[in-house]
Amino acid sequence: MSLDPTDLYKEVILDHNRWPRNRGRLEEFNRSSSGFNPLCGDQIALTLNVSQNQIEDIKFDAQGCAMTVASASIMTEAVKGRTVDDALKLFDAFHDCISGKLPPESLDDSEEYYALLGVRALPVRIKCVMLAWHALHDALSENET
Amino acid sequence: MYRLHFGVESRGATSFEDGDTMKLENGSLATPLESDSVATVRAGRADFPILSTLINGNPLAYLDNAATTHKPQSVINRIQKFYAAENSNIHRGVHTLTAQATDIYEEARSALAQFVNGFSVDEIIFNRGCTEGINCVADAFASPAELWQHPSGLISPLSEGDVILVSEMEHHSNLVPWQIAAAKSGAVVKAIPITDSGDLDLDEYQALLKMNPVRIVAVTHASNVIGTVNPIQLLAELAHQHSAIVVVDGAQAVAHLAIDVQNLGADFYAFSGHKMFGPTGIGVLWGKQTHLEAMPPYQTGGGMVREVTMQKTTFAQVPAKFEAGTPNIAGAIGLAEAARYLAALANGGSGPASIDKMRPQLQSSFAALTLVEDQLLAHALQALTPVKGLKVLGRPHHQLPVISFVLDGVHPHDLGTILDSEGVAVRVGHHCCMPLMRRLGVPATTRASLAFYNTDAEIERLIDAINKARSFFGEP
Numbered sequence: 063m064s065l066d067p068t069d070l071y072k073e074v075i076l077d078h079n080r081w082p083r084n085r086g087r088l089e090e091f092n093r094s095s096s097g098f099n100p101l102c103g104d105q106i107a108l109t110l111n112v113s114q115n116q117i118e119d120i121k122f123d124a125q126g127c128a129m130t131v132a133s134a135s136i137m138t139e140a141v142k143g144r145t146v147d148d149a150l151k152l153f154d155a156f157h158d159c160i161s162g163k164l165p166p167e168s169l170d171d172s173e174e175y176y177a178l179l180g181v182r183a184l185p186v187r188i189k190c191v192m193l194a195w196h197a198l199h200d201a202l203s204e205n206e207t
Numbered sequence: 208m209y210r211l212h213f214g215v216e217s218r219g220a221t222s223f224e225d226g227d228t229m230k231l232e233n234g235s236l237a238t239p240l241e242s243d244s245v246a247t248v249r250a251g252r253a254d255f256p257i258l259s260t261l262i263n264g265n266p267l268a269y270l271d272n273a274a275t276t277h278k279p280q281s282v283i284n285r286i287q288k289f290y291a292a293e294n295s296n297i298h299r300g301v302h303t304l305t306a307q308a309t310d311i312y313e314e315a316r317s318a319l320a321q322f323v324n325g326f327s328v329d330e331i332i333f334n335r336g337c338t339e340g341i342n343c344v345a346d347a348f349a350s351p352a353e354l355w356q357h358p359s360g361l362i363s364p365l366s367e368g369d370v371i372l373v374s375e376m377e378h379h380s381n382l383v384p385w386q387i388a389a390a391k392s393g394a395v396v397k398a399i400p401i402t403d404s405g406d407l408d409l410d411e412y413q414a415l416l417k418m419n420p421v422r423i424v425a426v427t428h429a430s431n432v433i434g435t436v437n438p439i440q441l442l443a444e445l446a447h448q449h450s451a452i453v454v455v456d457g458a459q460a461v462a463h464l465a466i467d468v469q470n471l472g473a474d475f476y477a478f479s480g481h482k483m484f485g486p487t488g489i490g491v492l493w494g495k496q497t498h499l500e501a502m503p504p505y506q507t508g509g510g511m512v513r514e515v516t517m518q519k520t521t522f523a524q525v526p527a528k529f530e531a532g533t534p535n536i537a538g539a540i541g542l543a544e545a546a547r548y549l550a551a552l553a554n555g556g557s558g559p560a561s562i563d564k565m566r567p568q569l570q571s572s573f574a575a576l577t578l579v580e581d582q583l584l585a586h587a588l589q590a591l592t593p594v595k596g597l598k599v600l601g602r603p604h605h606q607l608p609v610i611s612f613v614l615d616g617v618h619p620h621d622l623g624t625i626l627d628s629e630g631v632a633v634r635v636g637h638h639c640c641m642p643l644m645r646r647l648g649v650p651a652t653t654r655a656s657l658a659f660y661n662t663d664a665e666i667e668r669l670i671d672a673i674n675k676a677r678s679f680f681g682e683p
C-alpha cells in the first residue's frame with residue numbers, strides 16, 4: 063500500500079490552510095467553545111453569534127496542523143447562516159462519514175467539506191479533522207452564554 | 208564555568224582528542240584501531256530484520272529511535288528459544304525447567320549489573336520499564352516512615368516543605384510521579400531551568416541547592432527531545448554536598464552511552480529495555496543497595512515475602528522485595544541478550560563468552576558506537592541547517608543524535624505525514640515534554656532520533672522529504 067499525500071491534502075485543503083476563512087475571535091458572541099487534543103497539543107476556540115436559532119456569524123482561533131486549520135475554516139463556511147438544527151444535522155452526517163458509519167456518498171461531493179473525507183485513509187489524523195467539528199457541536203449544544 | 212565533559216559518561220568531540228588520530232577516507236577522525244570497530248558497528252545494521260521493511264512502497268528510514276529501538280535477530284531468537292524450550296515460572300517449585308528458568312533469569316540480572324557497572328547484582332530490580340522505576344522510587348519517598356524498613360539520614364520519606372528539584376527538560380514520566388509524591392507528602396517540586404542552548408543552567412542549579420531544603424534531584428541523563436546529555440557526575444556531586452539524593456532517568460542514554468553508575472555517582476538509575484534494542488515490557492531500576500533495603504516495597508504479593516501470617520508480613524531481601532508477582536521472565540532474558548549484543552557489537556563474534564568479560568567489551572563497543580553516531584549527528588545537523596525556514600531547537604554542548612526542529616509554514620503533524628509517505632519515520636508532537644515545549648516556545652516539534660544502525664543515505668532521504676514537504680505546502 064502506498065500513501066499519496068495528495069489524497070489527503072487536496073488542493074482545497076491546502077488553500078484553506080494557507081488562507082483560512084473566518085479566523086479570529088468575534089468581538090460579540092453568545093456561544094463559544096474550545097477544543098484540545100492532548101495527544102498532539104492542537105487547540106481551537108470557537109466564537110458564534112446565534113440569533114433566532116440561526117448561526118449569524120462564527121469565527122475560529124486555532125493552533126494546529128493543516129488538517130485542523132483547514133477543517134475549521136471549511137466548517138465555519140459550511141455552517142455560517144445555517145439554523146442550529148441544520149448545523150447539528152450536518153455535524154452528525156459528517157461525523158458518521160468520517161468514522162465510516164456512512165458511505166462518503168451520503169455527503170454532497172460538491173461541498174468543500176467533502177474533501178476532508180480523504181482522512182478516512184489515515185485514521186491517525188481523524189482527530190485533527192474532527193477537532194473543530196466537535197467544538198461546533200459543543201458550542202451548539204450548550205445554552206447561551 | 209564547569210567543564211561539561213566530566214567523567215566517563217562524556218562522549219563527542221573530546222573522546223578522540225587524546226592519542227593519535229588520523230583522517231579516514233570518509234572524513235571521520237579515528238585511531239586505526241577504532242576504524243575497524245567503527246566498520247564493525249556499521250555492519251551491525253544487518254542484524255535488524257525490520258530495517259529492510261518497505262513503508263508506503265519505500266525502504267524504511269527509521270529515525271524514531273528515541274521512541275523505541277529495533278531488535279536484533281539475536282534478541283528475537285533468544286525470546287523465541289525461551290518460550291520454545293525453557294519456559295517455566297521461576298523461584299518456585301523443584302522441577303528441572305523451573306530451576307533452569309530461575310538460573311537463566313538470575314543470569315540476566317548479572318548481565319544487567321555488568322551493563323550498568325553496579326556495585327552488586329542485588330541492586331538490579333527488573334520491572335516494566337523506566338516509568339515504573341521512577342514511580343517506584345517516588346512512591347517510596349512519599350510513603351509514611353512506618354512503611355520504611357530502615358529509614359536513616361538521606362534515605363527517609365519526604366516531609367512538609369522538602370524540595371524536589373526536577374529539570375525543565377524532563378519527560379512527563381520523571382515529573383508527574385514527583386508531583387504526586389509532593390502532593391502526598393507536602394513537599395514542593397521546583398524546576399531546574401535550562402539555558403537557550405538547551406543545557407541545564409548549572410548556576411541556577413547551584414543556587415537552588417543552596418536556597419532550598421532539597422531532598423531529591425530528579426534529572427534525565429539525556430533529553431529525548433533535543434538530545435542534551437546532562438553532566439550527571441557533577442550534578443550528583445553537588446546534590447550530595449547538600450544531602451540530596453539523585454534519581455536519574457536513563458531512558459535515552461542507554462542506547463548511546465556506556466552506563467557506569469559507580470562513576471556517575473547517582474543514587475537511582477531507571478531505564479527501559481525497549482530503548483536499548485531489547486524487548487518492551489521490561490526495564491531496570493538500579494539503586495544503591497542500602498537505599499533499596501531501607502525503602503518500602505512498591506507492590507506487594509507473591510515472591511517478595513519472607514514470612515506471612517494473617518496479621519503481618521516480613522519482606523524478602525532486595526531485589527526480590529521489589530519484584531512482586533511473576534516477573535517478565537522472557538523480557539529479562541531478552542534484555543540481557545540485548546546487553547550481550549551491544550557488548551559484542553564492536554568486537555565481532557556472537558557475543559562475549561562469559562558475563563565477566565562483558566564490561567570491557569561494552570566499553571569498547573560504546574566507544575566505537577559513539578564515533579559512528581557523532582558522525583551521523585554532525586551530518587544531520589550540517590544537512591538540516593541550510594534548509595530554508597528550518598530551525599533546529601537547542602544546541603547543547605554534548606548531544607546525542609536526537610534532533611528536534613520546526614519548519615516555517617509546515618506543522619510537524621503534516622510534515623510527519625509527508626515524511627511517512629516517503630518511508631521516513633520520525634516523531635512529531637510534544638514528545639511527553641510539555642514544559643520543555645513551553646520553554647522552547649513551540650507547541651510541537653519534529654524529531655529525528657538516530658541509532659548506530661542509521662546511515663548517511665537515510666539522513667539524505669530525510670532532507671529530500673523535508674524539501675518535498677516544503678514545496679508541497681508552498682514555500683513561505
Ligand SMILES: Cc1ncc(COP(=O)(O)O)c(C=O)c1O
Nearest residue numbers: 336337338378380431456458479
Ligand atoms: C527521557 C525519557 N524518560 C522516560 C521515558 C519513559 O520510558 P517508558 O515509556 O519506556 O517507561 C521515555 C520514553 O519515551 C523517555 O524518552
